[in-house]
Amino acid sequence: MCLSLLKSSRGTKREELRTLRMTVTHQKTKEPSVPEVKLSSQQRMDLYRYMRLTREVDNAILRTYKQGKVVGGAYSSYGNEATAVGSAFALQSHDYLFPMHRDLGAHLVKGQSLEHIFLQQLARGNSLTRGRDGTGHYADPALKIYGNVSHLAAMIPMAVGVALASKMRKENAVVMNYIGDGGCNVGDFHEGLNMAAVMKLPFILLIENNQFAYSTPSSKQSAAQRLSDRALGYGIPGYTIDGTDVEKVHRYCVEAVRCAREGKGPTLIETITMRMHGHSASDDASYVPKRMLEDWKKKDPVEKYERILRNDGVLTDALLQDIEKKMTRQIEDALAHAETSPYARGEDATEGVFAP
Numbered sequence: 001m002c003l004s005l006l007k008s009s010r011g012t013k014r015e016e017l018r019t020l021r022m023t024v025t026h027q028k029t030k031e032p033s034v035p036e037v038k039l040s041s042q043q044r045m046d047l048y049r050y051m052r053l054t055r056e057v058d059n060a061i062l063r064t065y066k067q068g069k070v071v072g073g074a075y076s077s078y079g080n081e082a083t084a085v086g087s088a089f090a091l092q093s094h095d096y097l098f099p100m101h102r103d104l105g106a107h108l109v110k111g112q113s114l115e116h117i118f119l120q121q122l123a124r125g126n127s128l129t130r131g132r133d134g135t136g137h138y139a140d141p142a143l144k145i146y147g148n149v150s151h152l153a154a155m156i157p158m159a160v161g162v163a164l165a166s167k168m169r170k171e172n173a174v175v176m177n178y179i180g181d182g183g184c185n186v187g188d189f190h191e192g193l194n195m196a197a198v199m200k201l202p203f204i205l206l207i208e209n210n211q212f213a214y215s216t217p218s219s220k221q222s223a224a225q226r227l228s229d230r231a232l233g234y235g236i237p238g239y240t241i242d243g244t245d246v247e248k249v250h251r252y253c254v255e256a257v258r259c260a261r262e263g264k265g266p267t268l269i270e271t272i273t274m275r276m277h278g279h280s281a282s283d284d285a286s287y288v289p290k291r292m293l294e295d296w297k298k299k300d301p302v303e304k305y306e307r308i309l310r311n312d313g314v315l316t317d318a319l320l321q322d323i324e325k326k327m328t329r330q331i332e333d334a335l336a337h338a339e340t341s342p343y344a345r346g347e348d349a350t351e352g353v354f355a356p
């Protein structure tokens with residue numbers, strides 16, 4: 001028994017090392033460069049505000065979950081903020097967003113209100129899904145936000161279908177879709193991306209590689225060093241970039257959006273980051289090596305960008321205090337509104353199930 005324990009602990013150590021090594025390789029690989037994007041101080045502050053708001057809303061959701069008020073699970077965006085915000089920031093209002101469960105930041109950039117976010121988390125009758133579907137699964141057609149389809153990767157062919165419809169309608173719109181390192185190993189990924197590539201659809205797929213799919217490390221999901229290398233098999237551009245660097249994510253997405261709008265077809269972008277919390281609030285993530293979390297903590301996307309903006313003189317103590325005060329008030333108001341809203345009524349369960 002001792003021997004088998006020893007063996008399994010050795011196996012775990014090897015796995016940890018492999019995961020750490022792969023992360024380092026990802027970070028060091030030089031990507032083909034894309035044109036610089038000149039961001040104004042205002043735009044940089046907007047990026048920061050969205051990331052910070054994501055973090056604060058995330059904290060509020062986790063607090064509310066611990067108070068037993070969230071109906072269902074709570075899925076944190078800790079570590080994924082720069083990917084979600086930097087990418088959605090490259091979109092226009094007529095573009096389509098198909099986010100996954102770590103993309104609260106993309107919802108916010110696309111214009112989602114805090115009221116709707118908390119109503120959904122608390123499963124109230126006046127939420128976007130009227131108390132139906134999971135906490136993080138809500139669409140808002142008015143903002144062109146669709147999804148989130150729970151069955152991982154099933155959303156990709158759907159989003160590709162929307163890209164096809166949009167192209168046929170000559171909307172000049174782009175579809176931005178997200179998937180995790182785990183979710184991208186499902187067959188739908190291949191079918192969707194292949195069709196988008198062959199038909200040169202205005203489609204962008206971001207793989208948010210945050211090192212774990214629930215408790216499975218990236219190294220046990222794919223033997224490839226870079227998930228973006230798959231792009232070669234579809235004949236489309238593919239990039240692997242630092243997913244903690246919001247301006248870099250934005251720059252590569254601006255290029256992908258440009259290609260999509262010009263009719264050049266899809267782009268695959270893998271962003272490397274770390275899921276800093278458990279899969280959901282009920283998961284203590286004890287399977288994640290402590291050292292990994294300590295290393296990634298130094299690259300926290302929100303704190304990192306705050307340091308950069310302070311260094312550049314864009315963010316000051318006074319501005320930061322103002323932002324924090326406004327956000328706290330906004331979140332408290334939206335949460336209070338949700339908490340005092342009625343739950344969905346059982347007798348309404350069959351209403352609004354089908355589109356008119």
Ligand SMILES: Cc1ncc(C[n+]2csc(CCOP(=O)(O)OP(=O)(O)O)c2C)c(N)n1
Nearest residue numbers: 102150151152180181182183210212213214
């Ligand atoms: C086909 C399918 N299998 C399992 C699940 C349950 N599930 C939801 S999210 C998730 C982990 C996804 O990992 P990843 O794609 O890497 O995204 P992450 O949560 O790490 O951001 C699992 C197993 C699901 N929703 N769909």
